[in-house]
Amino acid sequence: MATTAPSQPGPKPLSPPTTIQAASSTARTPQQPSQQHSGLRTPSNRKTIYDRNLNRTRTAELSRASFAYLFSEMVTYAQRRVTGIQDLERRLNEAGYPLGQRLLPLLLYRSSTPTHPHPRPTRILPLLQFIAHPLWRHLFARSADSIESSSTNPHEYMIVDNEPLVNQYISVPKEMSQLNCAAFVAGIVEGVAWAVGLQCAVSAHNAGEGDAMWPGKTVFLIRFDESVVKREAIK
Amino acid sequence: MNMLLQELDNMVVYSLIIINKAGGLVFNRDFNPALNKISVNDLLVLAGTFHGVHAITKSLTPSSLGIPSKERTGIEVLESSQFRLTCFQTFTGTKFLLFTEPHQPNVDTIIHKVYELYADYVMKNPFYQLEMPIRCEAFERGLMSYIRAK
Numbered sequence: 001m002a003t004t005a006p007s008q009p010g011p012k013p014l015s016p017p018t019t020i021q022a023a024s025s026t027a028r029t030p031q032q033p034s035q036q037h038s039g040l041r042t043p044s045n046r047k048t049i050y051d052r053n054l055n056r057t058r059t060a061e062l063s064r065a066s067f068a069y070l071f072s073e074m075v076t077y078a079q080r081r082v083t084g085i086q087d088l089e090r091r092l093n094e095a096g097y098p099l100g101q102r103l104l105p106l107l108l109y110r111s112s113t114p115t116h117p118h119p120r121p122t123r124i125l126p127l128l129q130f131i132a133h134p135l136w137r138h139l140f141a142r143s144a145d146s147i148e149s150s151s152t153n154p155h156e157y158m159i160v161d162n163e164p165l166v167n168q169y170i171s172v173p174k175e176m177s178q179l180n181c182a183a184f185v186a187g188i189v190e191g192v193a194w195a196v197g198l199q200c201a202v203s204a205h206n207a208g209e210g211d212a213m214w215p216g217k218t219v220f221l222i223r224f225d226e227s228v229v230k231r232e233a234i235k
Numbered sequence: 236m237n238m239l240l241q242e243l244d245n246m247v248v249y250s251l252i253i254i255n256k257a258g259g260l261v262f263n264r265d266f267n268p269a270l271n272k273i274s275v276n277d278l279l280v281l282a283g284t285f286h287g288v289h290a291i292t293k294s295l296t297p298s299s300l301g302i303p304s305k306e307r308t309g310i311e312v313l314e315s316s317q318f319r320l321t322c323f324q325t326f327t328g329t330k331f332l333l334f335t336e337p338h339q340p341n342v343d344t345i346i347h348k349v350y351e352l353y354a355d356y357v358m359k360n361p362f363y364q365l366e367m368p369i370r371c372e373a374f375e376r377g378l379m380s381y382i383r384a385k
Contacts, residue, residue: 068359069359072359079361171363171370173370176362
């Protein structure tokens, strides 16, 4: 699966929390006379999210319920326009991809200090550490449950999440049992990896079958390109 | 059903029925394996009948009580020597019927928790179609673990 970066017309917010907050803060003032802006909406105090300090929402958290409803609508929206499960997963993946691309610089910026800039992860293991810890903590307020490498294929690595937040309220019908809506998160991971220049394909797989403790266990399979593995061997 | 209930006081929540706003049965679950099984057809009839009776009882509220029509509710509790039926209606007209042992305390808490589980695992599930029968694994899992823990 070769994923190219979806083109992004117009200005887009920098991170998912600010996206949602900006949307809700503008939605709260509907009586504002509509100045027909083509893209970005301006709240009543004329300050857009671009005027905000990037660290402002550092510790802000979103309501889980509002995220669940939003994500549920995203899945429904995607589902109306697809022919099969793979197509649906591809759409969710593409929805997450731009988030990943933007989250990388944001998280690096936030973990840097003026004297000690945080280095960009350029090799596979630091990248996986970065995804499983800072990225996961930013998105889900906890680290991923484990990082594994495939014993048979040097290209493949796995990040395991026992209970993905995006799937918490989702029950996939039996006829679609292959589907895992965490494909959205896989898209985010893919976006981060491509943003540091490690080309790969990421997919989400159900691994909770028969697991009484973690029925929603999900494995994010990261398959790096041949070129990435070769480069890794050289350095 | 009644004969068996006397022996079952270890499991005090007998079963749960959810009726949609049109009077259709969307969910039913027995929490006690020893209960006599009712056929799906009978359950549908039961749900429809209760829906009708509920509507009638709502308009039976005496006007001398001075309760505004919006606040009048239908049957809330139906009690017999063998079981107690508690009905909780949401703002949108979905009804939760909980069959319990007559002396079961805190039925309100249980029914609100069931409503909470419904709001979480059914309404936030992108694959659930409104007013259709509920087939959500996560909902049943949550329900079973909650009722078992009682």
